Amino acid sequence: MRDDDTAILGAAEERATAPPTGPTDDTGLPQSGPAGGASRRPTAGGGPAGRWLPRIVMAGLVLAALSLRPPITSLGALLEEVRDGLGMSGTVAGLLTSVPALCFAAFGLAAPRLARRWGPGAIVCAGLAAITLGVAARPFAGGTGGFVAATTIALAGIAVCNVLIPVVIKAWFPDRVGPMTGLYTMALALGTSLAAALAVPIAGALGGSWRGGLAVWAVLAAAAVLPWLVVARQRTAAAAPSAGAAARPEDAPLRITSSPTAWWLALFFGLQSTAAYITMGWMPQIFRDAGVPAGTAGVLLAVTMAVGVPLSFVVPRLAARMRHQGPLVVLLGLCGLAGQAGLWLAPAAGAWAWALLMGVSNCTFTLALTMIAMRATSSAGVAKLSAFVQCVGYLLAMPGPLLVGTLYQHSGGWGLPIALMAGLMVPQIALGVLAGRDRRIEDEA
Template identity: 80%
Template sequence: MADDDLATLGPAAGPRTTSTDPADGPQHPQPGLGHAAPAAGPAGRWLPRLVIAGLVLAALNLRPAITSLGALLEEVRAGLGMSGTVAGLLTSVPALCFAAFGIAAPRLARRWGPGAIVCAGMAAITVGVVARPYLGGTGGFLAASALALAGIAVSNVLMPVVIKSWFPGRVGSMTGLYSMALALGTSLAAALTVPMTEALGGSWRTGLAVWGALAAVAVLPWLVVVRQRRALAGAAASTAARPPEAPVRITSSPTAWALAVFFGLQATAAYITMGWMPQIFRDAGVSAGTAGVLLAVTMAMGVPLSFVLPRLATRMRHQGPLVVLLGLCGLAGYTGLWLAPAAGAWAWALLMGISNCAFPLALTMIGMRSTSSAGVVKLSAFAQSVGYLISIPGPLLVGTLYQHSGGWGLPIALMAGLMVPQIAVGVLAGRDRRIEDEA
């Protein structure tokens, strides 16, 4: 992506260096990021803070459209006359949309600027979430859900680009803040959707649509950032000429492939955990209420750890040890679910919550494995799109094994087996490499 394309995101360009990602120290602009000293005037003081607010609000909105539906899925099925097959399809639609729409993010960002696309993404989430309960049928519900998921997909891809562009010397802390807000939004939607639905009169339509208000708020800071594009682009054009960025062929980078597979396997584990862990506990004799709390604990673990882990990762030249640690926690959790799911339920929930923090680690590595804006946006789109495609069959396969085997032995063995290649490719992705050097 050219520097002008990042004008929506970053301040006016100035002198740049070729420094690597420091560990949350002073900001050091990097090649092709469109980042420099703060712009002159009041905007140079408040605009970065507005970008931070936009990041946090965007992150809060990247999962409620999914987790709020999960909380009310039974009511939605009854209200729309939705078949079990279609309801099951809904659990795979998010990953499919993330893959399909996420791959378009680089082209859209080149044309309109990443800030404008994130703003449009928040608007799409708002319209999709508000409209889908009231469109009258399953087809309309699915179409509006796809609109919201498209907004989530492009924003997913471009968040690492925003962070790398504005805060190249604080990739760890800003990715941690973003990941923590994402985990918080996920947990809040799962925990509050049912109580809010009851408080608002008991209609599932209102309970789903109310989350559109949060997305509407997230549009506002990005509108202001987008309005700065022309002024910032003009300032960038007035600086000294800069050498063009070399094209990046992402598919020729072994690190990009390793990161994509790592992203896909960690997403598979996360979707399996969210979709099936409560049922594992219930089949072991744990009450439905307690099983739900255990899942909430697993998800809530991501809030503090998602802030700490990226900061730690940027202080390490090789993130492989963190990959191994998270993988071992996952293997320990799966072993516990196999041997004593009820007796050690709280310990297994905590271990699985730690293991699921491979997601913010993957996001951090996306920002660290490239030195250019073109590399960051292409790597983010490639890793997430390929990764989400990889994650689609996992939850469905677990359900099939559970149905045909009549127990959780084979499904848990599959989960544990997938953790081994996740560790292996994560170690490869964590090496101190840059995709520009490999391509």
């Protein structure tokens, strides 16, 4: 084990066995950061449970991250087989590519309220159970309607996990937000890449059954439920504020829409999500139209996704050490602009370079998640900010891939779509610089 990991575990264990002191916020977790005094997090008491709980939380974060994207990327890899097997129309198949963003926005809004009632750990556990149920049921639900309904159940689980995992990181590891976000997003990128690469071979190994190729990912989600069952059971009575405690300014209701930083971050998140969806959905076609073989175009997309695995661990650690994350925003944005310029000028000649550059640029997602945890002082603030940013951001991202497809169809080439991609990158950089300033939403709202 590396020294950094030992330090994370050591600090987490020390807080896990500390007595439950101090006020709590409205997520049911102790406040952390300046608003709550010294950094604190959920307690489990002394003994073996207290010593092991931080490790269980870390394992839960990794397993959850590995489980959150395979329901989406495995479907993309097998969509043609699903359409043929269910007799699904092209319109419904196209709708399925937009449903994730819509569900992330709609169900993510409910996450903070559910967390206040039951605790973030319990809701993440329930979300993973919903993913397990939806992924296991949808191939056998019978017809297009059942498939879409089961997929929606899985996406609802993904949505609440998307919102609340940054809250868990902030609460359990307040002084290790960067490394823990990096660990989470690295596992997220790994799960995304593995599902995209293995869905078709797994289906082939199971006798050519697309149903098996989709349902097998429920096993991973079911395994992720187990550590969160332990975490959910550790929510103690210490999470409630002491009776008669004096009200303080930071306990006042937080109007998230009054915070300029929340808006900058939401718009930044939306534009980076737009760029990522366009890249994942259309980059292989850009290469194929330029004469790159279909198999190679698929490998190039896999390379783009795989670049995010190591960088997703590095970027949050760098961001956490910076008071202003603007320079990182600019660097990643310039990589995206360079990759888009290459796709326009010489898509086939420099295909591998453009794939790498686009992969580096996609790490803006990791940076955005880190900034969510850094722009609030309490777990309650992170919960509200995460829900707001992801709701607004995913709604903003929905039209992007459809608009690119429309421009491609009507213009007969990739000049206008790539120009749109580059044009959106400019405000993304500007908004990211604004969101990266050393501000806290509690101070603004």
